Amino acid sequence: MTFVEQKIASDAAGLEAAADRAAASGDRAAARALLARATEADPDRGEAWLKLAAMCRAEGDLDAALEAVSGALRIEPLGFVPLLLKANLLEKAGRPAEAGETYGYALAQAPATLPAHLQAMAAHAREVHEAHVAETAGRLARAAADTALSEVESGRLERFRTNILRTTRPYHSEPTHFHYPGLREREFHDRDLFPWLEKLEAATGAITEDFHRVMEAERAELVPYIQYPDDVPLRQWAALNRNRAWTAIHLVQNGVTIEANARHCPAVMALLGELEQPAIERRGPNAMFSLLAPGAHIPPHVGIANTRLVCHLPLIVPAGCWFRVGAETRLWEAGKAWVFDDTLEHEALNPTGELRVLLIIDTWHPDLSAAEREAVAAVMAATDPDDTLEGL
Numbered sequence: 001m002t003f004v005e006q007k008i009a010s011d012a013a014g015l016e017a018a019a020d021r022a023a024a025s026g027d028r029a030a031a032r033a034l035l036a037r038a039t040e041a042d043p044d045r046g047e048a049w050l051k052l053a054a055m056c057r058a059e060g061d062l063d064a065a066l067e068a069v070s071g072a073l074r075i076e077p078l079g080f081v082p083l084l085l086k087a088n089l090l091e092k093a094g095r096p097a098e099a100g101e102t103y104g105y106a107l108a109q110a111p112a113t114l115p116a117h118l119q120a121m122a123a124h125a126r127e128v129h130e131a132h133v134a135e136t137a138g139r140l141a142r143a144a145a146d147t148a149l150s151e152v153e154s155g156r157l158e159r160f161r162t163n164i165l166r167t168t169r170p171y172h173s174e175p176t177h178f179h180y181p182g183l184r185e186r187e188f189h190d191r192d193l194f195p196w197l198e199k200l201e202a203a204t205g206a207i208t209e210d211f212h213r214v215m216e217a218e219r220a221e222l223v224p225y226i227q228y229p230d231d232v233p234l235r236q237w238a239a240l241n242r243n244r245a246w247t248a249i250h251l252v253q254n255g256v257t258i259e260a261n262a263r264h265c266p267a268v269m270a271l272l273g274e275l276e277q278p279a280i281e282r283r284g285p286n287a288m289f290s291l292l293a294p295g296a297h298i299p300p301h302v303g304i305a306n307t308r309l310v311c312h313l314p315l316i317v318p319a320g321c322w323f324r325v326g327a328e329t330r331l332w333e334a335g336k337a338w339v340f341d342d343t344l345e346h347e348a349l350n351p352t353g354e355l356r357v358l359l360i361i362d363t364w365h366p367d368l369s370a371a372e373r374e375a376v377a378a379v380m381a382a383t384d385p386d387d388t389l390e391g392l
Contacts, residue, residue: 028059
């Protein structure tokens, strides 16, 4: 800091201290004048701007108070306290929509633990923001109420609304290894794209019998779902690496049939023979029973390649087990399958005291042509044969 800068800062600090003394004595007008001089001398004094806003507000000059808060926000655009104060001033100025929106911005920056003197104000902020979101949601819903849309189109329009409201946000494909450009990014893909889902669901009973049969077999292989060396750079799996809270019975793993398990599962293996799964050397196809222990949480993570999608067929699902992909959370229901993109952030929880069991298989992304599938398989097969993360 140069001598001139030091002198300006010193002068501004002196003015701010004098303003504090004036405010303590009840002379708000003098305090306001001194703070105006302090912020003019040194516009980077964020605390002085907030004090000036408070003095202007106390005198009923809301426009000047908002201008002062803007000074603080120029220094700290994501400051929780300046945003909270700005929203409060907008509310008092009779600008409810702007206040509700700004309260939302403030709450997004709220620290984990709030000082006692801000807790009531933050609670009020949540109340006003929630009312603003509800009012806006109703208005957006009414805006297209007369439009004739299919069920799928209605779902997309609803997501458009919630993205506007910021109750959801866009999620994008972020595979750990293989990203093929131009493929649709959807949390859960439309069922109509996978006509074989109905046949899979119809076989739920037989597939569940397969699961029980393999669980009772002497030489069946039940292994942790996640297994990789400790020196591999994938922190997303640290909590579950080699952890038996999430285990798998592999039937087909990286394109290889696991005979010790598959021989006990005729219904599953017969169905797999009818599906066009991604046949890629050392990568696929894959099919397994996935077992999530009571109380186990699968943390947010992403998969290896967006060229494939993943299908879940729930077999044994205690009430309350949920699965989130991007911004959409669903409850598993036995016998009701879905296809999702595992390269979008996803997580799961079994909050119950019972075991949750799924059949998991993979399938090609429907946007890939037959020629692209062949090319993708060839390119992925040509990648490093020593890749320790294959199949994740």
